Amino acid sequence: MNGEIFSTGGVINLENGESIKDFHPTGLPENKLFIIEFVGINAFAQPGQVLFIALQVFTNSVQGIYPIVPTGASSYSDPTYPARIFGSQHVRLYADPNSDLIITVSRNNDTADARAFVHLSGRLITPWHVAPPSLPQ
Numbered sequence: 001m002n003g004e005i006f007s008t009g010g011v012i013n014l015e016n017g018e019s020i021k022d023f024h025p026t027g028l029p030e031n032k033l034f035i036i037e038f039v040g041i042n043a044f045a046q047p048g049q050v051l052f053i054a055l056q057v058f059t060n061s062v063q064g065i066y067p068i069v070p071t072g073a074s075s076y077s078d079p080t081y082p083a084r085i086f087g088s089q090h091v092r093l094y095a096d097p098n099s100d101l102i103i104t105v106s107r108n109n110d111t112a113d114a115r116a117f118v119h120l121s122g123r124l125i126t127p128w129h130v131a132p133p134s135l136p137q
Contacts, residue, residue: 003123044081
């Protein structure tokens with residue numbers, strides 16, 4: 001498998017009154033194509049809240065918005081976040097080198113707090129136009 005293994009992500013906090021928030025992961029290496037292969041979600045919200053989580057990725061300078069589908073929900077013992085929403089998804093998304101990668105979290109109502117942990121993993125590739133391949137020996 002080509003490329004260097006890489007992962008990134010973060011925590012997106014929605015406070016009472018906020019219904020949507022964008023998060024920009026940091027630490028993406030410069031001049032590398034990020035091939036996103038897996039997305040994991042572990043979110044905490046209020047009972048009955050529906051979370052929408054999407055990745056905004058630029059591929060060939062065109063922005064695409066890719067919803068990530070949570071696969072389950074359960075009650076949770078924390079009174080601040082009594083509902084847990086989770087899932088993981090196998091994807092294949094190509095994030096252009098030096099482009100803005102955005103994780104968007106929104107919810108159907110803005111009552112109380114919600115929190116989403118989103119993790120992306122995949123591979124980093126140096127594109128041909130950034131560094132040509134070395135000649136065979």
